[in-house]
Amino acid sequence: KAGVTQTPRYLIKTRGQQVTLSCSPISGHRSVSWYQQTPGQGLQFLFEYFSETQRNKGNFPGRFSGRQFSNSRSEMNVSTLELGDSALYLCASRIGLGYNEQFFGPGTRLTVL
Amino acid sequence: TQLLEQSPQFLSIQEGENLTVYCNSSSVFSSLQWYRQEPGEGPVLLVTVVTGGEVKKLKRLTFQFGDARKDSSLHITAAQPGDTGLYLCAGARGYGGSQGNLIFGKGTKLSVKP
Numbered sequence: 001k002a003g004v005t006q007t008p009r010y011l012i013k014t015r016g017q018q019v020t021l022s023c024s025p026i027s028g029h030r031s032v033s034w035y036q037q038t039p040g041q042g043l044q045f046l047f048e049y050f051s052e053t054q055r056n057k058g059n060f061p062g063r064f065s066g067r068q069f070s071n072s073r074s075e076m077n078v079s080t081l082e083l084g085d086s087a088l089y090l091c092a093s094r095i096g097l098g099y100n101e102q103f104f105g106p107g108t109r110l111t112v113l
Numbered sequence: 114t115q116l117l118e119q120s121p122q123f124l125s126i127q128e129g130e131n132l133t134v135y136c137n138s139s140s141v142f143s144s145l146q147w148y149r150q151e152p153g154e155g156p157v158l159l160v161t162v163v164t165g166g167e168v169k170k171l172k173r174l175t176f177q178f179g180d181a182r183k184d185s186s187l188h189i190t191a192a193q194p195g196d197t198g199l200y201l202c203a204g205a206r207g208y209g210g211s212q213g214n215l216i217f218g219k220g221t222k223l224s225v226k227p
Contacts, residue, residue, distance in 0.1 A: 004155070006155075033213045033214070035217075042201075042217055042219045043156075043201065043203075043215075045214045048214065050213070056214045088153075090155050090156070094213065097213070100143070100144040100205055101161050102158070102213070103158060104148070104155035104156045104157070104158075106153075107154070107155045109153070
């Protein structure tokens with residue numbers, strides 16, 4: 001069974017631009033969560049989607065948004081990029097809301113210049 | 114305020130030594146997961162513990178969930194260079210929908226020298 005896939009793996013943008021990251025969960029998994037990982041703050045929860053609806057949201061500004069499609073694939077968008085948005089963005093999937101195990105993808109390394 | 118405190122932050126040991134990593138909180142978690150992460154990759158799930166006092170073994174790794182479900186430990190016996198990596202604990206508060214929001218410790222960077 002294929003794992004969680006994320007595209008692209010690496011991305012370089014400049015301040016003020018916007019970016020869209022994509023995540024395909026494990027087949028059969030309907031919940032997708034997004035996390036930001038930085039050396040200073042570690043892994044921080046951004047939001048979770050299930051059945052195309054945002055179920056949970058972390059403490060990030062409105063520039064960070066996401067969506068989920070009917071096939072459970074998810075996208076995350078960051079608008080008006082800032083230097084501090086440089087991070088590894090990780091996507092994790094789980095079977096559904098009643099399941100506690102999350103499986104992570106390899107991440108997208110975003111660098112903002 | 115870091116909800117999950119991991120210690121130590123860094124650990125450098127020789128092959129064959131034993132080690133323990135701790136994950137502590139003042140909050141109660143419905144479940145706790147341990148991950149290992151290699152540089153530039155996503156975390157790989159090692160184990161999930163859900164019951165207070167639960168002990169799980171994975172080859173040379175032993176995981177324990179505290180009786181009050183506020184803390185956990187990871188013990189590695191006879192460490193090998195292949196155990197090198199960043200070990201992360203992550204707790205879920207609540208059930209169902211709330212479990213999608215994992216709270217992570219800052220991690221323990223383990224280096225095992227041959």
